[in-house]
Structures are given as C-alpha cells and as structure tokens.
C-alpha cells in the first residue's frame with residue numbers, strides 16, 4: 001500500500017511541476033505566475049478540487065507519443081471565492097505552450113458543463129499558444145466544442161476570462177463570447193492574426209503589443225473590460241468582481257453586509273450642478289456619493305469615457321450603473337458609448353441585476369463619421385437593451401435629457417419603474433438656444449429677440465415639471481437625499497415580476 005501511495009504522490013508531484021523547473025523559471029522571469037499559482041490566488045485557501053490531473057493527449061504524430069505530460073497543459077476544477085462556488089481552468093504555458101489539444105479541450109469542456117449543471121460561474125485563465133499544431137483538426141474541433149459551450153453558458157452562468165499570456169488565432173473567440181475579459185499589461189495579447197501575418201497580408205508593420213496588447217483592447221477595440229499591472233492585481237480584481245455577481249441566472253446577486261447609513265445625506269450634491277449649463281461636472285462624484293461605502297467597480301473605464309458603466313451596492317445589494325459623463329464630450333451618446341452601455345445593460349438583465357441610470361445627456365453626436373459608422377444601428381442597441389430589460393430600472397435625470405437620448409436613457413416610456421429628476425433637470429427636444437434658432441428662424445440674426453425667445457423656451461422646458469405633470473417623472477427629489485431615495489426605490493422593486501411576450505429570441509440590431 002505504501003508503494004501505491006508513493007506512486008500516486010510521485011505522479012501528482014510530476015503533474016504539479018508542469019513543464020519542469022526550467023520552464024517555470026522562464027514563466028516567472030516574464031513576470032507571470034504559473035497556472036497553479038494563479039488558481040491558488042484566485043480561490044479561497046484549500047478550496048480547490050482538481051479534475052483530470054493525469055489526463056494526457058493521445059496524439060502520435062510528430063513524435064508526440066514521447067511526451068505525454070500529465071494534465072496536458074491545463075489545470076481544471078472548482079473551488080470557492082469568498083465561500084461561493086466557481087469552476088476554473090488555468091492554461092499552463094510551461095506544458096507545450098499551453099496549446100489546446102483534443103484532451104486539453106475535453107478538460108475545459110467538462111468543467112464548463114459541470115458549471116452549467118450546478119449553476120456556478122466559470123473563470124478561464126488563458127495563457128496559450130493556441131491550437132496544438134501537431135494535432136491539426138482534432139485541436140480545432142476541441143476549440144469548436146469550447147465555443148459551443150461558451151454559447152450555451154451565455155446568460156446561464158457568468159463567464160469571466162483573464163488573458164494572462166498569448167491568446168492568438170481563433171483562440172480569442174472563446175474569451176470574446178464570455179461576459180468579461182481582463183488583461184494583464186505588457187504580458188498578454190489577443191489577436192486573430194499575429195504581426196507576421198499582418199505584415200505579409202497588409203504590409204503593415206506593427207508590434208504584438210500595438211496590435212493586441214492591453215492598451216489596444218481597453219482603449220481602442222473595447223474587447224477587454226479592464227487591464228491590470230500584473231497577474232496578482234488581475235486576480236484580486238476578479239475576486240472583487242465575482243462578489244458582485246449572482247452564481248447563475250436563477251439566483252439573486254449576493255447581499256453583502258454594509259456599514260453605510262441608508263439615510264446618509266450628502267449636502268454637497270445640492271451644488272454638484274454648475275450654474276452654467278455648459279460647464280461639465282464629474283458624474284463619478286455622484287456615483288461615489290450614493291454607493292455603499294463609496295465603492296464603484298467600473299468596467300470599460302478607458303473606452304467611450306462619455307458613458308460610465310459598473311457596479312455599486314445599495315443596502316448591500318448589487319446595482320448596475322449606467323451614467324452619462326458630462327466631463328467627456330458633454331456626455332453625448334455616440335456609437336461607442338451606445339455599444340458599451342447596451343452590452344452592460346444586457347449583462348445586468350440576464351443575471352437579474354437591477355439597473356440605475358444617471359442621465360445628463362445633450363443628445364446623440366451629430367456628424368458624418370457617426371452616420372457613416374451606423375450610429376442609427378448602434379444607438380438602437382442601447383434603446384433596445386433598455387426596452388427589453390425586465391429587471392428593476394430606476395432612472396435619475398440630473399440635468400440635460402434632450403431629444404432621442406431622453407427616450408433612450410431608461411425613460412418611463414421604455415418601462416423604467418421609477419424615474420426621478422433633480423430640480424435642475426431640463427427635459428426638452430433640444431437646448432433652448434438651438435430650439436429658439438429653429439422655431440424663430442426669422443429672428444436668428446437679432447440677438448436681443450433671440451435671447452428673449454431662448455429665455456422663454458428655458459422657462460417653459462428647462463425644468464423637470466412639465467414631465468412630472470405628465471407622470472413621466474415620478475418625483476422631483478432633493479440632490480442631498482438621492483442615496484436614500486434610490487435605496488427606497490430599489491427596495492420597493494424587489495418583488496418585481498415582468499415578462500416579455502414569448503419569442504425564440506429577439507433580433508437586437510447587431
């Protein structure tokens with residue numbers, strides 16, 4: 001028996017060593033942790049239950065029969081994060097470059113299916129040279145099977161991808177179908193074709209970092225939701241994100257203990273809105289002042305900064321926040337901000353996370369680049385996402401709510417449940433000056449008359465009361481008591497039941 005146990009321990013130790021000390025050292029030299037070190041940091045201490053430690057590939061081509069490392073380049077299993085279950089896989093770059101064989105894929109597929117059956121999220125840590133070149137179509141088939149599981153799991157359990165090394169070729173499409181992608185600065189990249197192929201096909205000379213590094217994907221392409229300095233920070237932030245999310249689409253998000261007074265009055269909010277309507281202010285200040293313990297988990301911070309998206313807690317409960325940011329492009333809606341917010345709204349809706357919308361929007365961005373880029377279609381995404389969302393929706397207009405953007409930003413007409421406005425709200429088809437120039441065209445060149453018309457328009461519409469008289473605004477609230485009003489609004493909606501008409505699925509303008 002002792003021999004048998006020793007043999008088990010010897011095999012386990014060999015599996016734990018992955019591709020050997022030399023390759024582990026080289027991984028560390030690149031500033032990267034190993035697959036197992038990452039799992040250890042991600043999960044609660046001692047909670048990891050590993051599967052398929054001894055699984056190997058079955059390939060015999062190109063001398064592969066001589067190397068059959070246990071685990072085949074990926075560590076899989078489940079564990080807990082702050083006591084809540086999660087399934088994980090972590091690719092081991094020290095074993096054949098973390099490349100994906102049929103067996104490697106089968107291990108990932110196994111935990112994805114278990115995650116769906118058991119209603120727990122999936123976190124994938126990607127560090128791989130892509131499809132195992134020696135396996136050909138078996139490896140491609142493996143990827144295809146993973147993609148199909150990503151699709152099946154979408155909207156059933158949250159899926160989070162961490163990119164912690166290379167992620168190239170079709171391999172990028174599994175993370176792309178998950179809910180959130182985090183990257184590590186300077187050590188991870190994602191692209192469909194690498195710099196060499198780009199040079200051959202298009203003659204462009206570009207580095208891997210420029211083509212698909214963390215900066216590119218958080219600022220330009222919006223493929224990644226955030227980027228962090230190193231593996232440790234990326235993993236710590238993943239644990240923090242996980243705490244906001246429900247385990248699956250039938251579970252409520254976790255309620256955390258909170259130490260902040262619900263009735264906390266913030267007198268400074270009474271003066272947040274500047275006297276001059278064209279002067280910006282920082283919408284983040286409002287978010288931080290209403291959130292439990294001033295904690296805001298922002299996503300896509302570097303992309304389309306004219307809209308803010310992320311999670312806060314109110315009375316310990318997760319709330320998804322979408323907010324126009326007057327500091328950037330006056331908070332206008334455009335192609336990028338509409339896409340960013342629409343995807344976030346849809347995530348919240350699939351996982352039963354209530355949505356708070358903070359509105360200060362001068363309208364949609366005009367211009368040929370927007371029209372040629374399809375702002376009609378992309379703006380419609382946000383409109384559609386809000387209109388189809390059946391989770392509790394609470395909206396607060398702080399200042400401008402002009403034109404179509406008024407409708408889009410979770411207005412009463414899109415079935416928002418509670419619509420508040422500050423006394424500083426202006427709900428109109430457009431700004432007073434522009435409106436007067438159009439309806440009093442004849443007086444356009446007479447500054448005095450135009451000023452009088454502008455004042456008249458302002459007096460009539462630059463307030464929340466016309467909308468409140470019609471019931472489009474449920475209540476005009478004091479800025480200082482915003483936190484308690486929002487907490488009460490969401491508390492009143494905890495039993496909300498709403499259904500859309502039966503359909504196979506909708507046809508959101510993609």
Ligand code: HXC
Nearest residue numbers: 096097099128129130131132133140143166168169170171
């Ligand atoms: C088999 C691979 C591999 C792969 C790396 N390795 N990628 N083995 N299949 N795809 C092995 C290397 O041979 C090497 O083995 C070890 O992993 C480490 O790789 P290095 O090249 O030494 O590391 P590094 O210099 O850091 O470069 C990493 C890399 C490079 C940039 C990822 O390895 C690379 O370009 N690999 C190929 C990438 C690729 O073209 N993949 C296919 C993409 S297409 P030894 O034994 O020397 O340690 C694809 C299709 C997906 O993925 C299909 C979905 C539809």
